[in-house]
Amino acid sequence: MTNYVTARGVQQFSITIASGNTTATATINSVGSGAFILCGGINPSVAANPAEDFAYLTLTNPTTITATRQTGTTGTVVVTGCIVDGDTTNLIKSVQYGTITIATASTSGTATISAVTNTNTATHLLGWASGNTTFSANHEGPILSLSGTTVTATRPASTGALTVGFVIIEFQGTALNQHVQNVAATSSSSVTSYTVSGLSSVVAGNTICIYGGSSIATVSTNLAEYKQRGVLASSTTFTVNVNTAVADAKSYNCTIVEFVSGVLNSAVQRNTSTLTGVTSAATPLGTPINESYAGLSWLGNTTSATTAVLNEAEGAASLGTASPPAVSHVQGAAGTASTGTTCAATITSSTAGNLLAVGIVNSTGTLRTVTGVTDNIGQTYLQVPSAYATSTVSPVFSDIWYFPNTAAGVTTVTVTFSGSVANAVINVTEISGIALSSPVDAVSIVNQQATTLSPISAPITTSANNDFIFAVMGCQASSTTVSSPYAVVQSGSHNFGYYNIAASPVTSQTATVTLAVTEPYCFSTAAFLANTSLLQVVTVTKNAATANITASWEIFEFVPFFVPSFSASFTATASLAAAGSSLVKSTLTVSSAASFTAKGGSLAKSSISIASAGSFSPKGIAVKKATATWTGIGSYAPKGVPIAKGIATWAASAAFAAVGRATKKSSATWSSAATFAGIGLPLAKTTATWTGQATLAATGRRVISAVATWFAAGTTGFTGKSTATAISTWSPHAVFLAVGRPLAKTAFTVTPSGVFNATGRPLSIAIASWASHASLAASGLAVRITHFTISAVSALSVHPAGTHKATFAGSTTFSAAGQALKVSAATWTASAHLSAVGQSHAVGTAVITPHATLAATGAKKETGTATISAIGSLAAIGASLRNTVLSITASSAFAPRGGARVTRAATWTASSTLAADSAATRTGTASFIPEAALVADGAARKTAAVTVHAATSLTAAGGSRFLGTVQILARATVAFARLFPPTPCRRILDPSLNNRTLTARGILRILKPNTNGRTL
Structure with missing residues (x-):
């Protein structure tokens, strides 16, 4: 517009x-x-x-x-x-x-x-x-x-x-x-x-x-x-x-x-x-x-x-x-319904500016809630916060809704319930002299009150003079009288609403109602503030x-108008000031060292140019332009209310500061070394670009943009609720939240409907992208990422996490509840699960294919290169995993439960199992062929190079093996119940000795068996 x-x-x-x-x-x-x-x-x-x-x-x-x-x-x-x-x-x-x-x-x-x-x-x-x-x-x-x-x-x-x-x-x-x-x-x-x-x-x-x-x-x-x-x-x-x-x-x-x-x-x-x-x-x-x-x-x-x-x-x-008129009860009327989901009351045509309050009761049948209140002229009413009260004995509920500053002509008020009602009653009251906006002063309720002839309303404490106190009783029996100073909203058989105009603040004031028969009840009470402002x-x-x-x-x-000047030029050291009114121009040029200040009113232009070292400071109201240019080391500081532009450009070293209110633009560009600061309220743009060395800072609130780009080497800072990016682009409908600390990136992209949350500490990212509906949250410590991608419908929940390079495909769950996740390069495909509950996970390069699980429940996993194929499981429950190169193929299980494994290079093929229940496995190079089982129940295995063929079982139940190079062929079984001595000699099981079982109960050294099929 x-x-x-x-x-x-x-x-x-x-x-x-x-x-x-x-x-x-x-x-x-x-x-x-x-x-x-x-x-x-x-x-x-x-x-x-x-x-x-x-x-x-x-x-x-x-x-x-x-x-x-x-x-x-x-x-x-x-x-x-x-x-x-x-x-x-x-x-x-x-x-x-x-x-x-x-x-x-x-x-x-x-x-x-x-x-x-x-x-x-x-x-x-x-x-x-x-x-x-x-x-x-x-x-x-x-x-x-x-x-x-x-x-x-x-x-x-x-x-x-x-x-x-x-x-x-x-x-x-x-x-x-x-x-x-x-x-x-x-x-x-x-x-x-x-x-x-x-x-x-x-x-x-x-x-x-x-x-x-x-x-x-x-x-x-x-x-x-x-x-x-x-x-x-x-x-x-x-x-x-x-x-x-x-x-x-x-x-x-x-x-x-x-x-x-x-x-x-x-x-x-x-x-x-x-x-x-x-x-x-x-x-x-x-x-x-x-x-x-x-x-x-x-x-x-x-x-x-x-x-x-x-x-x-x-x-x-x-x-x-x-x-404003004095606070008074103008009129009251009741409406009833014994079936259906709505109840209506008819009143005399309302007077503009008054407040309409609706007390709502449903005293029999299933306990319901109110889903909405409207009237015949289309006004939508508000629920008094926390005014809903219940008693499950009957069952019965009470509630209060209202519409402030009503228009004239309201004659019917209709309440809609969450389901069919059996005995609904609404009391509508019109009140004059109430605040035109935010009128609720106080609210109180009482629930589950015992059967009595004398129900007592919820005690209310008010803060101002002339509050209108409105109390609504949820009960199956209407009242016969109410204690002074309260009065009934309307006379007749449906007296569930009561009011009092308190000339001065009250403390825990109640009303006592007299019933014809004893009934359980609940009560909702609200106090509405008197209007103390002059009315237009x-x-x-x-x-x-x-x-x-x-x-x-x-x-x-009309839009205000001030004396126009359609062309103006200011030379060096010149000063132009508008102390009390607006300045309207089609062209304005301010040269070096010139000062341009509008201290009281707005400045509106179609084009403006400020040269190097110029100062441009509107301190009162808005600046509105179609085109504006600031050259090097210029200063632009609006200190009062919003600045709005169609197109704006700031050259190198220019300074732009909004101290008081928002900045809104459709297109804006800040060149290198420019400074942009929004110290008060939000900054909102459609398109904005900051080049290298630019600074963008919002000290008080966040920056929200549909499309924005900040170039490399820029700096950003947000100390309150804010979002900033050095080089950053995100699409409409994406959400970025940095609640406690700053958010700073070199390059960052979020597509529509993405959600990004950094609740605790800073997030620093070189390059990152989020696809539609992706979610990233950091609740604890930092996330540090060089390259990071989350595709559609992914959830990345970091509590906290840190990553160098990672890619997470659709439907992935990524969560770190305790310490940081640090990854140089990692890929998790769809439906994979990665979680670090207690300690951190640090990986140089890791790939986890679909349906794989990578989890560290209480310890740390640190891997140089790791590959886990589909349906594989990699878990460290009690101690840490340290690998340089690790590859686990599909359907394999890799789980140290009590001790650590340190491997320089290891490969587990499909369906193999490697487990250490209480001690460590340390291997230089190891290869495990499909169907092999390698288990250490109570002691460690230390191997320079080991090959275990398929269907082979290698077990150490209580002792360890110290082997140089070992080959265990298919279907062979090697089991050790005692400790092996740490001998540096070479131990070899000949590849020709298939189907052999080698068992050591004490000390065993095997140099070269010479008989096929023997058990040693």
């Missing part, structure tokens, strides 16, 4: 024409040629003299607005409105004020204006002065229309002259999302509303309606039939309302103006204000706005007055502030109170 600077400001005004006068003025701050007035209505004091009661507005000069009426013998008239000082570059092309005279005996008049583009132009009625001294509705009420260079004002009947004020507002075509739409609504039916449908669809939040007048034929003094108001009811429908139906021709004109995104600073707020027996009513705005740039569009009012009492029927609106309100007034009126209005907020 492009933000357009569209308004220098908006000024609200009210002009009172005193008794005896026909004119009065309002003095305003000087406005430009793009300024246009929007009339906010009138409040006359005389009942039925149009000459006294009606007036029109005009902009007399840049500092004066004038209101004029026909005569001023008696009474006063108040005219309200606002003036928008529109920007003639982005918003306004031209503004023309004028008057039209409708002569006596005439129903229309015209005025000629300078040519405009009609499809970009709105016509606004600024009121009229009447020559009539008695009121007849069909002689008043002019309507405006525009055709070419002619503005026409018409009325139904022709008595008395009218002077009609108007303003023609021609918008810049680039500010409009489509051509303006002129609504000319008419109806001769006896209806209280009529519509213009089939409009070209608009975005309601970007659309304002500008009033052009309304009228009715035949009717004379019945104001309830004459007075009309309009509203944009949907993106394609405009609706006109009248209080009393009459089959006379009714007309209503307005212009619908839809702006492009970025013209308005916030969505248009539409509402109505109803005055019943009062002279004023203040309606809070749903969303805060900057009043200095907010306009009010008045769209008329209806009235209940059936006679000519203009002082009771004419309304006027103004934008301002007001104190639209106040509608009228002069006399008797008749009722309902008014329609819109509030819209």
Whole structure:
């Protein structure tokens, strides 16, 4: 979205024409040629003299607005409105004020204006002065229309002259999302509303309606039939309302103006204000706005007055502030359900700005929960945190949900349960004067309370004055009374909700309820904070109170505008400062050693260039640019609120610091030796690049990017919750979390939906990539990786781990719960399991094929080169494994349970078993052919070179072997029950001696057996 600077400001005004006068003025701050007035209505004091009661507005000069009426013998008239000082570059092309005279005996008049583009132009009625001294509705009420260079004002009947004020507002075509739409609504039916449908669809939040007048034929003094108001009811429908139906021709004109995104600073707020027996009513705005740039569009009012009492029927609106209303219980109502999954309650239409609280009870059947609460206007309610209470004896539960700052018009509240209910009751209460956001002050519950006639509510302790305390009892019997100072939310047979307004903070306050019969119960209690802040309100007034009126209005907020400078150049040592307002430029150049500072407001540009050693420091609000360039050793430091750019470039040695808030960009580049620091809140980008020697640091929060690259040799630092990369790229939807310490990498890639978590200590990676849905977590110590890849659906859980080079295929599980894993190069294929529960695993190069298991439960495995094929098992449960080269083929088992094995080079083929239960095996070179078994139950085997053929068994049950070179052929058995002496001579079993069993009970030396088949 492009933000357009569209308004220098908006000024609200009210002009009172005193008794005896026909004119009065309002003095305003000087406005430009793009300024246009929007009339906010009138409040006359005389009942039925149009000459006294009606007036029109005009902009007399840049500092004066004038209101004029026909005569001023008696009474006063108040005219309200606002003036928008529109920007003639982005918003306004031209503004023309004028008057039209409708002569006596005439129903229309015209005025000629300078040519405009009609499809970009709105016509606004600024009121009229009447020559009539008695009121007849069909002689008043002019309507405006525009055709070419002619503005026409018409009325139904022709008595008395009218002077009609108007303003023609021609918008810049680039500010409009489509051509303006002129609504000319008419109806001769006896209806209280009529519509213009089939409009070209608009975005309601970007659309304002500008009033052009309304009228009715035949009717004379019945104001309830004459007075009309309009509203944009949907993106394609405009609706006109009248209080009393009459089959006379009714007309209503307005212009619908839809702006492009970025013209308005916030969505248009539409509402109505109803005055019943009062002279004023203040309606809070749903969303805060900057009043200095907010306009009010008045769209008329209806009235209940059936006679000519203009002082009771004419309304006027103004934008301002007001104190919040006092905390009070406005209304309460109950709803019940004995089956189904929903329960609804009906209330009188809600008042905007109030809080709606819903107490919920289901007292029989299966224990349920509440899955959601909504109302008839689509508001979604919030559950009071931890307010759900239960008693399984009945079973029964209680709960509290709420909606703060409700819109007007809520008449039905519906609760949805997790399953069918048997006896559900909801108590809805409307409360005025509650905080508009975050209103919950305190919560308490009691569960599983015993059967009693006098249930006691959950004790509540509050922190502020005037809390509204709402208590809900879960019970099968409703109450007959409740103890003071509490009262029931609603009277009747379903009294499960109680309230108290605590003038001052309370401690452990409870309410005691009296039941007709003894029942078990539970209780939920919540306290809601009173609103202590001034409210932004639209106040509608009228002069006399008797008749009722309902008014329609819109509030819209423009993007701020400040005096533009479209080209600027600053030489060395020059200084440019904006101490209190924004600076807007299309081109700005700051040369060496120059200083550029905006201390109070925002800076918006399409392009900016800062040369070497320049300083650029906006310290107050946002900096917004399309293109920006900082050359070597420049300094750029926004210290207040966000910086947002389309494209930005920083050259070598440039400094960029955001001390206060976020930096948001679509594309940004920092060259070598540049410095980027975000000390306060998040840094978010779509695309960003940092070249070598760049520094990126976020001291307070993390950096989140869709695509980002940091080049080699850069440094990064994050001391809070942060993520940083020297050379790094990750795709959208990937998640990186470094909760406690910094995360720093040279190169790193995570594809969509990957999750990366470093909870404890730093993670340092040269090159790494994660495929979609991969997970990497480090909870304890460091992960150090040169090259590392995890493919799709992998889980790498490091608690902690350290790796030099490793690849983990899909569905792999990798976890280190105790110490670090350090690998130079390792590959685990799909479904393999690698875990180090107690100590570390350190490997030079290791390959584990599918379904293999590599585990160190209590000791350490250190291997230079190791290969374990599919379905193999490699485990060190009690001691360590140290190998230079180790290869174990598929289905083999390799498990030292008590002693260590140290091997220079060893190979175990498929289905072989090598086990050391309590002692060590130390081998220079060993080869074990399939089906061979090599077991040491209690002692060690030390061999320089050993070959064991398939189906051979070599066992040392209590002693060790010291052999130089030994070959054990297939199906031979060699067993030792005692210790072998450490003799350096060569022991050989001749390869020809197949099927022999060699057993030593004491000391045995075998040099060369000479008989086949013998047992020695």
